[in-house]
Amino acid sequence: MVCESWKERLDIYLDGELPDEEMRTFDAHVRNCPSCSADALSRVQFRRAIHLAGKRFTPSAEFRNRIQQSIASKPRRAFRLGWMLAAAAAVVLVVGTLTSTYRGNRSDRDQVFSEIADLHVATLASASPVDVISTDRHTVKPWFQGKIPFAFNLPELQNSEFSLLGGRMTYLEQTPGAHLIYDVRKHHISVFVFQERSLPARLTDSSLKPAKLSFNMETWSQGGLRYFVIGDASAVDIDSLARLFKTAS
Amino acid sequence: MDVSGANLQLDSFEELAIPLFDRLYNFAHWLTQNRDEAEDLVRETYVKALKGFSSFQLGTNFRAWIYCILRNTFLTSRKGLKARMTVPIDFDEEEEGPESAIERDTPETLLLARSGHELLQKAIDELPLHFREILLLCEVEEMSYQEISDTLAVPIGTVMSRLSRARQTLRNQLRPQLQQEAGLRILRGTNHGL
Numbered sequence: 001m002v003c004e005s006w007k008e009r010l011d012i013y014l015d016g017e018l019p020d021e022e023m024r025t026f027d028a029h030v031r032n033c034p035s036c037s038a039d040a041l042s043r044v045q046f047r048r049a050i051h052l053a054g055k056r057f058t059p060s061a062e063f064r065n066r067i068q069q070s071i072a073s074k075p076r077r078a079f080r081l082g083w084m085l086a087a088a089a090a091v092v093l094v095v096g097t098l099t100s101t102y103r104g105n106r107s108d109r110d111q112v113f114s115e116i117a118d119l120h121v122a123t124l125a126s127a128s129p130v131d132v133i134s135t136d137r138h139t140v141k142p143w144f145q146g147k148i149p150f151a152f153n154l155p156e157l158q159n160s161e162f163s164l165l166g167g168r169m170t171y172l173e174q175t176p177g178a179h180l181i182y183d184v185r186k187h188h189i190s191v192f193v194f195q196e197r198s199l200p201a202r203l204t205d206s207s208l209k210p211a212k213l214s215f216n217m218e219t220w221s222q223g224g225l226r227y228f229v230i231g232d233a234s235a236v237d238i239d240s241l242a243r244l245f246k247t248a249s
Numbered sequence: 250m251d252v253s254g255a256n257l258q259l260d261s262f263e264e265l266a267i268p269l270f271d272r273l274y275n276f277a278h279w280l281t282q283n284r285d286e287a288e289d290l291v292r293e294t295y296v297k298a299l300k301g302f303s304s305f306q307l308g309t310n311f312r313a314w315i316y317c318i319l320r321n322t323f324l325t326s327r328k329g330l331k332a333r334m335t336v337p338i339d340f341d342e343e344e345e346g347p348e349s350a351i352e353r354d355t356p357e358t359l360l361l362a363r364s365g366h367e368l369l370q371k372a373i374d375e376l377p378l379h380f381r382e383i384l385l386l387c388e389v390e391e392m393s394y395q396e397i398s399d400t401l402a403v404p405i406g407t408v409m410s411r412l413s414r415a416r417q418t419l420r421n422q423l424r425p426q427l428q429q430e431a432g433l434r435i436l437r438g439t440n441h442g443l
Contacts, residue, residue, distance in 0.1 A: 011413060015387065017394050047388055050419070053366035053373065054389030057278035059271060063288050067270060067295055071263055125271045128366070186391045 003036050010036065014043055016185065048165070052133075058125055117215055119170055120190040120230050123179060130166030130181055140167045140180065148176050150195045152225055155244035161185065162241055175199050182231075182241060189231030189241055196226045218242040222249045262302045265311045266295065272390060273319060279385055280323045282374065290326070294319040313392070313399035320382065320400065332378040372422045380415035387412055 006029055012018055013026045030036050123129050132143040137154035145151075147169050157164060163183045170179035170192060177194035216238040217230040227249075229242045273294065278287035298305075298315050305314055323329040373381060386392045386400060397408045 011416065012409065015394070015412075017409075046416075046420070049366075049369055050373070050384065050388040051391075053369040054279070054385055055275060056366070056370055057275045057284075057287065059274040059288070059291070063274075063291075064270060067292065068267060070292075071266060071295060071299055121271070125275075 003033060006030075006033070006036055007039060010040060010043065014040060014047070052129060055125060055129065113217060115172060116192060116217065116228050116230055119172065119179065119192065120215065123168065123170075123181070123190065124188055129168070131168040133166040135164050135166075137164060140164060143167065144169070144178050148178055149198075150193075150225065152178065152193050153248040154180070155241075155248035157244070160240070160244065161237075162189075162244070173200055184233050184237050184241070187231055187233035187237065189229060189233050189238065191241065191245065192228040192230075194226045196221050196224050199226055220246070222246060225249070261307060262299055266298060266315065269312060269315060273315065276316065276382075276385055276390065277319060277323070279373070279381060280320070280378070281326075281328060283328075286326075286328065290319060290323055293322050297322065310396060310399060312390075313396045316386070316390070316392075316400045317402065329378075368423065368426055372419055372426070375422060376415065376418060379411065380418055383408065383411050384415045384419065 006026070009018065009026070013023065013030075016023075018026060030040050132140055134140050134143075137156070141152075141154050144167065154164070161184050165181045165183050165188070167178060167180045170177050172192070172194060175194055175198040177192055180191040180193075182189045182191065215230050215232055216235045217228065218238050219226065219228045220242070221227070227242070227245060229238050229245070231238060270291075274287060274291050277290040277294070278284065281287045281290055294315065298318050301318070305311065324333060373384065376384065383397060383401065386397045392400065394405050394408045397412075398405045401408070403411075
């Protein structure tokens with residue numbers, strides 16, 4: 001067996017745990033060896049199946065609340081002295097009027113990101129994150145026909161580090177949309193696509209930027225559609241995937 | 250300044266621990282194979298982690314730290330002790346021939362994708378604890394070898410060999426079931442793609 005020595009280390013290669021130099025050598029070999037590339041593909045499919053099957057159990061909402069309450073930090077008072085509180089109250093009257101609009105907008109913004117982040121997290125935590133399991137965009141895109149009231153393009157991923165895992169239907173504020181899940185170096189990224197005119201105005205503000213979010217996110221409008229790209233991957237990866245979508249649309 | 254050190258600590262713990270809640274629960278349920286026991290395990294893990302948080306060094310790997318607490322808590326439970334009893338003492342020292350690690354499963358993998366998750370979930374459930382936990386940490390939690398090594402408190406070499414054997418055992422467990430499933434599909438005439 002010519003490739004036996006390679007195959008012994010194939011799992012370590014796929015886990016991304018080989019030293020950089022060896023990783024590059026392996027990349028080159030797998031690309032040129034039909035036997036090793038077929039084996040690698042088979043193993044990747046097997047792992048993907050384990051990954052999806054392994055996300056099996058979801059805690060109940062009641063249990064989640066109990067745990068969250070048990071470790072939630074208590075609200076802190078900003079001022080200790082009574083006269084400072086009185087002074088602050090007076091200031092609030094003046095400043096409150098000036099800032100209410102800003103706070104309102106920020107609150108709306110944060111809510112948008114929370115909703116998108118919730119959709120992303122809830123899907124990844126579910127036992128069946130995707131309804132159409134395929135790495136082929138020509139399989140995933142037609143699956144949405146008749147399920148959502150618009151069409152969209154999926155980018156070509158050859159020569160990129162992204163891979164498509166599949167898709168599912170989703171809803172944001174009662175608006176149907178497409179939810180696609182991509183993988184990049186073991187990070188999952190969600191791409192949401194909605195018809196812009198169907199979404200409430202607060203969700204279609206182009207200046208939307210997350211105020212404080214543990215995920216990276218990009219959103220833009222193109223061809224009457226609103227796109228959200230979110231995940232725990234680096235901002236560079238989120239931006240790269242967003243650019244692929246912008247080019248494809 | 251009225252912000253106490255304790256409050257700061259609580260804030261940090263909350264920020265680090267809450268995002269891991271769903272994943273910790275999933276892992277706990279796989280270990281205990283029971284919802285109530287999984288909830289108890291997660292609750293106890295959070296209590297222990299909060300209590301011992303002062304010993305955790307911020308900036309180091311919190312995920313490995315809290316998974317380690319969860320696993321140790323499980324291993325000292327009645328079910329955990331029982332599961333440990335079934336592990337052969339020298340299970341990590343067994344040599345594995347290279348051939349066993351390079352078998353291809355293309356037809357099985359294809360069928361696996363079609364058969365949903367049930368067969369796979371059942372097979373993972375039936376894995377011995379030491380294989381089940383390492384497979385979940387790697388494939389589901391997507392931990393690096395170093396993180397797994399920290400969580401299980403074993404050397405990286407052991408992580409690699411145990412992981413390889415866990416994958417192989419899972420394949421071996423699935424093979425007869427998948428072959429049976431494939432046979433049934435052929436009989437039903439629903440196996441056009443294979």
